[in-house]
Amino acid sequence: MYESGDLRKGLKMEMDGDPYVITQFEFVKPGKGQALYKCRLKNMLTGAQFDRTFRAGEKFKEANLEEQQMEYLYSDADGYCFMNTSTYAQEFLTQGQVGDSKNFLKENTVCNVLFFDGTPIDLSLPNFVELKITNADPWAKGDTAAGSTKPATVETDYDLQVPPFVEEGEVIRIDTRTGGYVERVKK
Numbered sequence: 001m002y003e004s005g006d007l008r009k010g011l012k013m014e015m016d017g018d019p020y021v022i023t024q025f026e027f028v029k030p031g032k033g034q035a036l037y038k039c040r041l042k043n044m045l046t047g048a049q050f051d052r053t054f055r056a057g058e059k060f061k062e063a064n065l066e067e068q069q070m071e072y073l074y075s076d077a078d079g080y081c082f083m084n085t086s087t088y089a090q091e092f093l094t095q096g097q098v099g100d101s102k103n104f105l106k107e108n109t110v111c112n113v114l115f116f117d118g119t120p121i122d123l124s125l126p127n128f129v130e131l132k133i134t135n136a137d138p139w140a141k142g143d144t145a146a147g148s149t150k151p152a153t154v155e156t157d158y159d160l161q162v163p164p165f166v167e168e169g170e171v172i173r174i175d176t177r178t179g180g181y182v183e184r185v186k187k
Contacts, residue, residue, distance in 0.1 A: 021044055069111075134168065136167060148164055161180075
């Protein structure tokens with residue numbers, strides 16, 4: 001159990017049967033009366049956000065969250081299939097749960113899947129993934145304008161801007177947090 005004095009940004013707790021994460025936190029001590037804890041909460045299942053004020057001494061239930069390392073296997077009409085790397089159990093995540101992470105998911109990518117009461121609710125990718133470029137315009141020799149980029153498509157059908165010297169068929173490293181090019185991978 002948490003008490004109101006334990007509240008801070010990033011804390012995950014359970015209210016009304018749903019998991020919430022505190023996205024903003026402010027402690028207010030008025031001249032008279034009890035201390036107040038002003039929080040912005042985000043529902044981890046629906047994504048809904050709202051403000052809530054708590055008083056000193058209130059208690060909260062700790063969310064029953066567990067993170068497991070899982071390997072992405074495939075996607076079909078039912079969703080995205082992940083396999084637990086230690087128990088080999090398979091779980092499906094919906095397209096809504098995977099979201100924009102689908103742009104960086106390649107078969108056999110190891111990710112962290114967050115579970116709430118045994119049900120998968122969220123996906124965390126590694127910070128960097130290596131993907132092969134499937135489509136890019138050829139580089140015009142001498143085209144070295146500073147800061148110039150060209151569009152490219154990687155094997156997951158994700159489009160991004162890359163430097164002009166990167167060619168089709170090369171493997172590049174992409175930052176999954178920003179979706180941007182980082183570097184060429186030498187194989």
